[in-house]
Amino acid sequence: MTRSRALVGALCTVALCAGGAAAAPLSLDTTLRPYLEEYGLPALAAAVVRDGTVIAAGAVGTRRIGTNAPVTLSDRFHLGSDTKAMTALLAAMFVEAGTLRWDTTVAEVFPELSTRMDAGLRTVTLTQLLSHTSGVAPDNQTVTDLIVKSAAQDGNLDELRYWLVREWSPQPLVSTPGTTFAYANMNYMIAGAMLERVSGRTWEELITERIFTPLGLQSAGLGNQASLGRVDAPLGHAIVDGKTKPYLAGPNGDNPPILGPAGTAHMSVLDFARWAGWNAGEGKRGPQLVAPDTLRRLHTPVISMPAKADAAPGTPPSGSYALGWGELSVDWAPQPLLYHGGSNGKNIAHIWVEPARDTAIVVLTNISNPRAEQGLRSVAGELYRRFAGPDAPVLPTIAPASEPPAPAEPTRRPFFPNDTRRGVGR
Numbered sequence: 001m002t003r004s005r006a007l008v009g010a011l012c013t014v015a016l017c018a019g020g021a022a023a024a025p026l027s028l029d030t031t032l033r034p035y036l037e038e039y040g041l042p043a044l045a046a047a048v049v050r051d052g053t054v055i056a057a058g059a060v061g062t063r064r065i066g067t068n069a070p071v072t073l074s075d076r077f078h079l080g081s082d083t084k085a086m087t088a089l090l091a092a093m094f095v096e097a098g099t100l101r102w103d104t105t106v107a108e109v110f111p112e113l114s115t116r117m118d119a120g121l122r123t124v125t126l127t128q129l130l131s132h133t134s135g136v137a138p139d140n141q142t143v144t145d146l147i148v149k150s151a152a153q154d155g156n157l158d159e160l161r162y163w164l165v166r167e168w169s170p171q172p173l174v175s176t177p178g179t180t181f182a183y184a185n186m187n188y189m190i191a192g193a194m195l196e197r198v199s200g201r202t203w204e205e206l207i208t209e210r211i212f213t214p215l216g217l218q219s220a221g222l223g224n225q226a227s228l229g230r231v232d233a234p235l236g237h238a239i240v241d242g243k244t245k246p247y248l249a250g251p252n253g254d255n256p257p258i259l260g261p262a263g264t265a266h267m268s269v270l271d272f273a274r275w276a277g278w279n280a281g282e283g284k285r286g287p288q289l290v291a292p293d294t295l296r297r298l299h300t301p302v303i304s305m306p307a308k309a310d311a312a313p314g315t316p317p318s319g320s321y322a323l324g325w326g327e328l329s330v331d332w333a334p335q336p337l338l339y340h341g342g343s344n345g346k347n348i349a350h351i352w353v354e355p356a357r358d359t360a361i362v363v364l365t366n367i368s369n370p371r372a373e374q375g376l377r378s379v380a381g382e383l384y385r386r387f388a389g390p391d392a393p394v395l396p397t398i399a400p401a402s403e404p405p406a407p408a409e410p411t412r413r414p415f416f417p418n419d420t421r422r423g424v425g426r
Helices: 003-019 029-039 080-096 126-130 141-150 157-168 185-199 203-212 257-263 269-281 292-299 370-388
Strands: 043-050 053-061 076-078 236-240 243-247 265-268 303-305 319-321 326-328 337-342 348-354 359-365
Touching: 029 043, 029 053, 029 370, 043 269, 043 370, 053 269, 053 370, 076 359, 080 126, 080 185, 080 203, 080 257, 080 265, 080 269, 080 292, 080 337, 080 348, 126 185, 141 157, 141 257, 157 185, 157 203, 157 257, 185 203, 185 257, 203 257, 265 269, 269 348, 269 359, 348 370, 359 370
Parallel strands: none
Antiparallel strands: 043 053, 043 359, 076 265, 236 243, 303 319, 319 326, 326 337, 337 348, 348 359
16 A cells, blocks of 8 residues: 555545544554554654654664564654754753843853953854854864763763863864854853753753743753663664664663763654644743743754754754754755754654744654665655645644643852852752
């Protein structure tokens, strides 16, 4: 059966389910399954959300190549750099609270390091870090070496990130802040360290308490998506010596934890779709974590990105960059879409958001290579044409799930810019 004919049958099925108040999302399994063999994917998951409701979703393939361990809609997939949009949202919360400003500089937050740090870095603002316009060099061997050394430092992750900022801060910038785009995970590690300094909390606590919990993302977590010693989620895979190798949970199964603000989140395809749909609404639906204007600011491009034909899987190939989000034109959509990709080298996750139509698509797989990247883009194009584009059929209304209860307002800790102690108020 072709994918087109399978979809028509599925549309009829969902129409029959529409007589009640709610219906399960349309299954995409038949649509997705051919992509597994075509692009060499162990597993593949995708979902479409419209007007805040997941209207279609599917998960196919295996958690571990060579085994019969079917993935499900509840399985956790790694998001990689799609985590950056969440870090940017956290920053926006602190700006709205008056704890930070968009133009707060690195030197203001870490005054005790100002004499040590590069003169250009002192003036770099929060906005420039979040938009990759800080002048910080793209990830290089210096950053890699420091990340490796950070694992031998004592303390919690906020203390390790402070150590990283301190040790890295003398490095010269490669361009004048605010003038040039250069994608660097270091930008987000510095921004995360700034959030930790002004809050007295680790970034891991902040994203859990202020994003995962209020949005009801119950499957969301950080680090390896599978549990240590178990295959309870799709394992990441990579091509090693010409063969597909699965990576169990462990120190080599994910990015080092210190990279958290730049890319360690994981969640199910359904929760990822809910996150995408919340962004697509731009404040139409609760919970209102920030004002609608602030959310739109996060989505508004700051700088154009030079085209990069050899962009690594999960990194932006062209378009424009906002704050934790890119904007990309594709031949299958009539207007540029908000987009980001993420990969820890063993998984890839794509998120496509169209606020003008209150629509979003997410696609994930548990392997990372250029072929898999191409496969995810192909899936997104097919799903957009069939479910989200101007000619897409109108599906029966599916009542959205009730919103999760609003959590208690977290205690906001004051910003002490001249306090050099770590963990103030812990």
